[in-house]
Amino acid sequence: MADTKAAEMKLKVVREPSLMTGAVPTHNWWDVEAIFKPGNYCYPAKKSIAEYHGKNLPGLFGEPRDWEVESDDWKLPENWKEIIINGIKERLDKFRSLRIFMDCCVRCGACADKCHFFLGTGDPKNMPVLRAELFRSVYRNDFTLAGKILGEIAGARPMTFKVLKEWFMYFYQCTECRRCSVFCPYGIDTAEVTMMGRELLHLVGVNTNWILEPAANSNRTGNHLGLQPHTFKENAEFLLDDIEEATGVRLQNLNFNRKGAEVLFVIPSADVFADPGIFTFMGYILLFEHIGLDYTISTYSSEGGNFGLFTNNQLMKKLNGKMYAEAKRLGVKWILGGECGHMWRVVHQYMGTMNGPPDFLETPRSPITGTVFENAASTKMVHISEFTADLIKNNRLKIDKSRNDHRVVTYHDSCNTARGMGLMEEPRYILNSVCNNYYEMPENTIREKTFCCGSGTGLNTGEIMDLRMRAGLPRANAVKYVAERHGVNMLSCVCAIDRATLLTLNTYWNPEVAVCGVSELVGNALIMEGEKKRETDLRAEPLAGMEG
């Protein structure tokens, strides 16, 4: 009978490990093996790339080798378990937060249904509490008395290859977005548990190429693509033609590596080559020209995004250090940061203690308004949205809001800027100042409760497209709501990875909604001195009323 067939098909799904996760819900969670199949894992790093990192930071990236994720032989060193356990011990001693996070979870379940990976996949190991439990169970086994004596009864289990596979699967199904932490009554930062898990995996050479190769490029040339200075500069300068075409104004102030400038401007490198980031970049430099800012861009610290954050704290520190090194070399007074996500997480949470204090810099002060950014007194680094909002607040910008009338805009709080640094009001203030049509997404999907794009922390790679679409479902679902309710056709954000991944997410879920940076909309609205009659926006698309 037909209904019997349906039941059989479903049993097949339930009884056999699922394609994506290997999860079989009828068993104890740790009896369920992680099974890797094409589409559910990121490709491992090339041997040459692992060698490169091993030379720069010996011992932190394991033995360089070619290995296959689907194989049962990952070519691990003989003493890999010892390396992991010693690695845990070292980190427990070094990071008090980790020991607290290991001990204080009472498994209340407040975080369980807050993760976008769980909501999209339905895989219980994507509940933040259970993902952390993958780590805690090993911690209990080797580092707690109860675990040593009672073993499984106390929730302890030894480190095995099966556990290692689980770690690789689920610590790479977490974008370290920290939404779960907002709901944790103890404030456990599950993202930092994931970070520690990834550090430990790197120690035994278990890694992904899409993280390590951009990190190697960032280390070598300053940006994740490995663009050399002249290419970076040419790409940026090419955009001047497009700006001139749209506005009739040839910008004069774009410059690179200029010693003695007041401000060093650091951007995510995608803003000089990738659509739609290039339009955000046009917005930045239009703004600087509009106010006559004395700035420069470094072709050596040409990447805000810190791919070290996805590997270990040592590489994160090294890549972050480039910003201060360039600020010192160029003799600037302070640093202005563009619309980047992970850069700001690192700046706000770690830079001050990792590479600070940068006493050679001054507490940032806007040369236009005189506002002193006391909030940046430690890092000496101001976000472009803080800077722009201050200019608008002090009435220093000439703005024609109607130039964004062809856009019905909403705003996606990027995880790293919203939860990582508390930047929530400034972008909204800007958007309301430069757009006539602005609508918020539902309350439980924005600000500190924002849903991740689903592809952060190095998960924005094509080989896991299905997974990215699942993980991005909660965000796409909220975008769809405002698109249907208010006719929203533009999703704005302040993160380069968002600009790339939300575009892809929307192509599947909400094809009628485009993606832009906040500064692009600022650039559209700015009334430039000597400009021509504006008929198109920076994308060369007609303004409202100019469609004919």
Place this chain on the structure above:
Amino acid sequence: MRLFEFLRDNKGEIQERWVNLVLDSYSEDAAAIFKREQDRFANPVGYSTRHTLNTLYSLLFDHDTPQLDQLRPALEDFIKIRAVQTFTPASAVAFVYDLKGVIRKAVGRDRAVEADFADWEQLYDTLDTVALQVFDLYMACRERLYKTQLHEFKSMNHMLTQHGCPAAGLADDTTKLMADVHPLNIHSKEAR
């Protein structure tokens, strides 16, 4: 009571059983949460499942003839979700066949129902028609997913998302790659 009258009178109970059965296709822990949480933004899968199946049931049985022309818009968002989750194609669309079992059991519990062969044949034919449309929708969603992947690659964002991976293939020498694409591919109007 005739079969289709029974389906209208017992709509709420049958819908509830059907929704729960379909949500049971997820893991036990997930199913519990997907059934419990009512907020559509906190629980997109649970909400979409409930909303879509209830709508589908109404389209099929609220009127004397099934409103088959309205199936596609009613089902599209739900199928989009099933199409990117870990289900096999068969189990992604099996929810339609689940309704047969739910109805058969509900009828079996109620001795007052008079359902002859023609009634069952009509019901099963209707659901088979729905299943075929659902499979078309499922395939359309998978094709959209592949196009999404292709679009990402063509739009240069693969430089952000796939660079250096085997699938990129051509990206070993990034500087050379940038020289190949720069400046025409990324900045020309033709490329937009």
